[in-house]
Amino acid sequence: MSQKYSQVKATFALSKASLIATLRSPTSVVFALLFPIIFVLVFGAMVDNTAVKVKLVLSPNSDTTTPIFTAIKAISIFDVSTTTDSAAAIAALKKGRIAGLLYVPPPDMEKDLPHFNMNLLTSSAASTKLPLIRAALQELVGNINKAVLPDQPVVAVLKTTNVPGREYRQIDFILPGQLGFSLLMAGVFGSAFSLFNLRTTLVLKRIYATPIKPLFFLLGEMISRLLFQIFCFIIITALGYYVFQFTLVNGILTFLEMLLLSIFGLIIFTGVGFMISGLIRNESSIAPVANTITVPQILLCGLFFPVENYPAWLRHFCELLPLTFFVDGLRKIAFEGLHIWQIPSQLTGLLVWTILVGGLSVYSFKWE
Numbered sequence: 001m002s003q004k005y006s007q008v009k010a011t012f013a014l015s016k017a018s019l020i021a022t023l024r025s026p027t028s029v030v031f032a033l034l035f036p037i038i039f040v041l042v043f044g045a046m047v048d049n050t051a052v053k054v055k056l057v058l059s060p061n062s063d064t065t066t067p068i069f070t071a072i073k074a075i076s077i078f079d080v081s082t083t084t085d086s087a088a089a090i091a092a093l094k095k096g097r098i099a100g101l102l103y104v105p106p107p108d109m110e111k112d113l114p115h116f117n118m119n120l121l122t123s124s125a126a127s128t129k130l131p132l133i134r135a136a137l138q139e140l141v142g143n144i145n146k147a148v149l150p151d152q153p154v155v156a157v158l159k160t161t162n163v164p165g166r167e168y169r170q171i172d173f174i175l176p177g178q179l180g181f182s183l184l185m186a187g188v189f190g191s192a193f194s195l196f197n198l199r200t201t202l203v204l205k206r207i208y209a210t211p212i213k214p215l216f217f218l219l220g221e222m223i224s225r226l227l228f229q230i231f232c233f234i235i236i237t238a239l240g241y242y243v244f245q246f247t248l249v250n251g252i253l254t255f256l257e258m259l260l261l262s263i264f265g266l267i268i269f270t271g272v273g274f275m276i277s278g279l280i281r282n283e284s285s286i287a288p289v290a291n292t293i294t295v296p297q298i299l300l301c302g303l304f305f306p307v308e309n310y311p312a313w314l315r316h317f318c319e320l321l322p323l324t325f326f327v328d329g330l331r332k333i334a335f336e337g338l339h340i341w342q343i344p345s346q347l348t349g350l351l352v353w354t355i356l357v358g359g360l361s362v363y364s365f366k367w368e
Contacts, residue, residue: 005210005211005212007211007212007213007216008216010210010211010212010216010220011212011216011217011219011220011223012220012223013220014207014212014217014220014221014224015220015221015223015224015227016224017224018194018220018221018224018225019224019227019228021194022190022194022224022225022228023228025190025194027189027190027193028186028189028190028228031182031185031186031189031190032182032183032185032186032190032228032229032232033182033232033235033236035181035182035185036178036179036181036182036232036236037235037236037239039174039178039181040171040174040175040178040236040239040240040244041239043170043171043174043304044170044171044174044175044240044243044244053077053078053079054077054078054079054099054100054129054132054133055079055081055097055098055099056072056078056079056080056081056098056099056100056101056102056133057080057081057082057083057089057092057093057098057100057101057102058080058081058082058083058102058103058104059083059086059089059101059102059103059121060083060084060085060086061103062082062102062103062104062105063104063105063106063107064082064104066104066106066107066116067116067144068104068107068116068118068140068144069104071140071143071144072102072104072137072140075136075140077132077136078136080102086101089101090121093121093122093123093125093126094123094125095125096123096125096126098126099122099126099129099130099133100120100121100122100126100129100130100133101120101121101122102118102119102120102121103118103119103120103121104116104117104118104119105117105119113148114148116144118137118141120133120137166247166249166335168335169244169245169246169247171240171244171245171246172246172247172331172334172335173306173331174304175236175237175240175244175246175334176327176330176331176334177302177303177304177327178236178303179233179236179237179258179262179327179330180265180301180303180323180326180327180330181298181303182229182232182233182236183229183262183265183266183269183326184265184269184294184297184298184323185294186225186228186229186232186269187225187265187266187268187269187270187272187273188269188270188272188273188276188290188293188294189273189286189287189290189294190225190270190273191221191225191269191270191273191274191277192273192274192276192277192280192286192290193277193283193286194221194273194277195221195273195274195277195278196277196280196283196286197283199277199366200283214362215362218274218361218362221270221274222266222267222270225266225270226262226263226266229262229266230259233255233258233259233262237255237258246334247334247335248334249334249335249336249337250337254333254334254337257333257339257340258330258333258334260340261326261329261330261333261340261346261347261350262326264326264347264350264351264353264354265322265323265326265350267354267357267358268322268326268350268353268354268357268358269322270361271357271358271360271361272293272357272361273290274361274364275357275360275361275364276289276290276293278364278366279364296321297321297322297323297324298323300314300317300318300321300324301318301321301323301324301327302318302324302327302328303323303327307319307324320349322349322350322353322357324349325345325346325349325350325353326346326350328343328346329343329346329347329350332346
């Protein structure tokens with residue numbers, strides 16, 4: 001009596017073989033693991049926001065003995081230097097190499113009170129830093145006026161209350177984006193090239209002679225990529241957590257929920273790769289077509305820059321892309337401590353994309 005063919009056993013056998021092939025592929029390791037690690041190291045090392053200084057140059061003949069100059073030097077965001085060449089300083093200002101040229105004249109004495117003045121020369125080349133300079137100098141002027149004239153009546157007062165909260169580091173924004181980058185590249189490129197090679201080498205034709213169904217074959221491929229992505233997720237997240245203090249609010253539970261969310265992304269991006277391999281007739285065309293799909297998402301889905309920075313018309317488009325739903329969901333789970341059922345917008349968007357791409361990938365699958 002012949003034994004009944006097991007679709008489940010065949011699925012796991014195919015997933016094991018596919019996982020071994022993926023681990024032996026330099027392209028998969030580079031795109032899914034090495035590139036994200038490099039980005040995490042580069043951006044993770046930029047977590048100190050105080051490292052960015054606003055460069056100011058003190059013009060010649062300025063009075064460096066006045067208390068106002070001492071107060072300016074004490075402002076942490078300013079990098080103050082002196083010069084004896086006004087023309088060179090103005091040229092540097094026009095080129096945006098410095099943010100401002102400051103002249104501090106000796107104080108004037110009127111009615112036994114010193115009058116301190118500051119003359120700030122700025123340029124449109126440093127216009128983005130001008131509000132910061134003005135705010136710091138105006139606060140300085142207010143503090144000096146209050147110190148010299150403590151009895152002067154005040155009509156407006158700002159009171160600040162500090163509310164405890166988690167420290168938001170740059171790695172908390174970058175690392176979820178790199179997890180999305182890893183999943184996108186491994187899913188689209190890895191599955192497209194892998195399935196195309198299996199088809200051209202007639203391996204798929206031999207598998208077609210077995211009783212396995214297309215759905216279980218694709219499921220085996222996705223299981224192998226899920227295991228590979230778990231391996232990549234563990235390494236990238238551990239690097240961010242132990243080296244750059246990446247926030248995992250609920251610890252291992254947060255990480256497991258991030259992995260659960262990645263299943264949706266895996267089906268979407270692997271399904272896109274399957275569709276590409278079914279439509280393309282020669283291997284040299286896979287990379288251009290895959291890049292057409294992946295590069296816009298890398299630039300528009302908030303991997304490196306917040307989507308909120310884009311114009312409104314472009315932002316609405318970005319918010320509909322699958323990678324945006326995935327990365328936003330990871331950030332809400334990791335930093336805000338939300339559970340996966342508490343992100344309905346991201347979950348609904350990923351579910352719609354999963355059904356759409358998953359159905360199309362099964363429908364467009366070809367053995368030959």
